Amino acid sequence: MTLVAIVGRPNVGKSTLFNRISRKTSALVDDFPGVTRDRNYAQITWEGKSFAFVDTGGYVSTDSSFIEKQAREQVLLALEEADIILFVADAKTGLHPEDTLLVDILRRTSKPIFYAVNKIDGPEQTRHLAEFYELGIDRLYPISSAHGFGIGELMTDLAELIPAPPEEVEETETNEIRISIVGRPNVGKSTLVNQILGTQRVIVSPIPGTTRDAVDTAFERHGQRFVLIDTAGIRRKGKTREKLEKISIIKALQSIERSHIAIILIDATEGVTDQDLHIAGYIQDRARGCVIGINKWDAIDKDPKRTKRFMEEVRDRFRFFPFAPILTFSAMTGKRVSKILPTVSEVFAQYNQRITTGIVNRALEQSLQRHEPPMVGGRRLKFYYATQASVRPPTFVLFCNYPDLVHFSYERFLTNQFREAFNLDKTPIRLLFRGRQKGAGEE
Ligand SMILES: Nc1nc2c(ncn2[C@@H]2O[C@H](COP(=O)(O)OP(=O)(O)OP(=O)(O)O)[C@@H](O)[C@H]2O)c(=O)[nH]1
Numbered sequence: 001m002t003l004v005a006i007v008g009r010p011n012v013g014k015s016t017l018f019n020r021i022s023r024k025t026s027a028l029v030d031d032f033p034g035v036t037r038d039r040n041y042a043q044i045t046w047e048g049k050s051f052a053f054v055d056t057g058g059y060v061s062t063d064s065s066f067i068e069k070q071a072r073e074q075v076l077l078a079l080e081e082a083d084i085i086l087f088v089a090d091a092k093t094g095l096h097p098e099d100t101l102l103v104d105i106l107r108r109t110s111k112p113i114f115y116a117v118n119k120i121d122g123p124e125q126t127r128h129l130a131e132f133y134e135l136g137i138d139r140l141y142p143i144s145s146a147h148g149f150g151i152g153e154l155m156t157d158l159a160e161l162i163p164a165p166p167e168e169v170e171e172t173e174t175n176e177i178r179i180s181i182v183g184r185p186n187v188g189k190s191t192l193v194n195q196i197l198g199t200q201r202v203i204v205s206p207i208p209g210t211t212r213d214a215v216d217t218a219f220e221r222h223g224q225r226f227v228l229i230d231t232a233g234i235r236r237k238g239k240t241r242e243k244l245e246k247i248s249i250i251k252a253l254q255s256i257e258r259s260h261i262a263i264i265l266i267d268a269t270e271g272v273t274d275q276d277l278h279i280a281g282y283i284q285d286r287a288r289g290c291v292i293g294i295n296k297w298d299a300i301d302k303d304p305k306r307t308k309r310f311m312e313e314v315r316d317r318f319r320f321f322p323f324a325p326i327l328t329f330s331a332m333t334g335k336r337v338s339k340i341l342p343t344v345s346e347v348f349a350q351y352n353q354r355i356t357t358g359i360v361n362r363a364l365e366q367s368l369q370r371h372e373p374p375m376v377g378g379r380r381l382k383f384y385y386a387t388q389a390s391v392r393p394p395t396f397v398l399f400c401n402y403p404d405l406v407h408f409s410y411e412r413f414l415t416n417q418f419r420e421a422f423n424l425d426k427t428p429i430r431l432l433f434r435g436r437q438k439g440a441g442e443e
């Protein structure tokens with residue numbers, strides 16, 4: 001997905017603009033689920049084009065010279081990582097020497113840049129625009145983030161640069177397994193990529209991903225084709241790790257989006273952190289297959305008691321992922337890395353599993369017998385029929401009398417029953433509840 005970064009001096013109104021675009025416009029906003037804590041990025045659809053917005057601002061320092069340095073760094077990082085840059089200046093303060101500096105940096109790139117002058121709240125203020133033409137930019141967008149003026153036009157021009165959404169690749173029945181490797185900085189992602197690719201002789205070819213930086217790598221193993229998503233992105237080392245955080249998480253989300261199976265790496269020497277769960281939450285929301293990889297296993301004390309406690313803790317913190325296999329390995333020494341691809345294949349096979357309708361209905365009947373559906377609001381919940389609607393992940397539609405009243409705990413019960421009956425212990429599955437079909441072709 002195309003990534004648009006908003007950059008500019010402190011206080012020019014970047015977050016106000018971001019908020020307006022992500023919440024208060026008619027743009028359809030799909031917050032990245034699972035990562036709602038950080039409000040700095042949003043997935044947006046404007047005139048049929050989808051893209052992600054990131055606000056690079058929010059400088060913590062109060063020392064103004066330091067802030068300016070930080071702003072410059074953000075611009076450099078945005079240039080490196082984003083596909084389109086949206087530069088914002090402030091009409092109220094007027095043209096600032098620092099604006100000129102930032103614009104000079106931006107000029108060095110061939111990436112598309114949009115220049116907006118903010119806080120032009122009414123027609124009488126458009127005169128403030130004049131001095132910004134000193135920057136030598138042909139097209140300036142006068143906007144008011146606070147009042148919403150000029151935003152629509154800017155967004156429309158921006159959307160024009162974004163490629164049309166690709167045909168839904170997801171459901172094409174190719175058998176290549178698309179894998180994303182995600183995790184916090186320093187967990188060993190690139191070491192693992194090198195280890196996996198180093199042991200694979202048949203590297204098919206690097207294939208350009210959706211954005212210019214994203215280069216995926218395809219290879220074959222025992223006749224199975226694998227694609228490692230965004231190999232280039234994983235290998236590229238960020239110099240200023242901390243500040244990359246905002247963009248790097250979006251990159252991870254985008255990789256997950258494009259993959260079938262996500263390998264989330266945990267650093268054994270640090271244990272499971274909140275951010276690991278944050279990323280995992282996104283894998284869950286997107287219903288991707290998942291393998292939990294505990295890396296740097298060589299570096300910890302392998303006292304059996306301690307190991308047992310460690311594994312229990314991982315299971316507990318990932319309790320929302322009971323189906324994700326957990327592997328321990330060392331990307332550095334290569335020990336047990338060979339387990340990864342077979343495990344991924346196993347998860348993928350289940351992720352694609354189709355169950356015949358007869359078997360689905362037998363499992364439904366048995367589940368209903370084992371545990372009668374509860375009364376809801378004085379009414380008895382009744383299930384009529386079930387069928388598998390799709391794969392990736394296996395998704396089952398259950399027709400019943402009160403589809404909206406199926407309680408979470410009963411849904412969980414049915415999910416567990418289905419998992420067991422169909423041997424789907426390693427993949428997410430989805431249950432959808434629908435009202436009884438009234439006639440052919442009707443929902
Ligand atoms: N008059 C006017 N004020 C605005 C407009 N947009 C933002 N502001 C004000 O400008 C100030 C700074 O806005 P922010 O959105 O926090 O600026 P920022 O660029 O995100 O700041 P950093 O977080 O430091 O990077 C706030 O007081 C806003 O209310 C606008 O269109 N018109």
Ligand SMILES: Nc1nc2c(ncn2[C@@H]2O[C@H](COP(=O)(O)OP(=O)(O)OP(=O)(O)O)[C@@H](O)[C@H]2O)c(=O)[nH]1
Nearest residue numbers: 184185186187188189190191295296299330331332
């Ligand atoms: N002991 C040990 N160290 C490892 C292992 N895997 C990676 N490391 C070390 O951990 C550090 C980070 O590894 P990278 O592969 O660069 O991690 P990364 O996740 O790609 O890092 P970012 O680029 O910051 O996201 C390096 O110093 C590696 O040598 C491992 O299995 N065992």
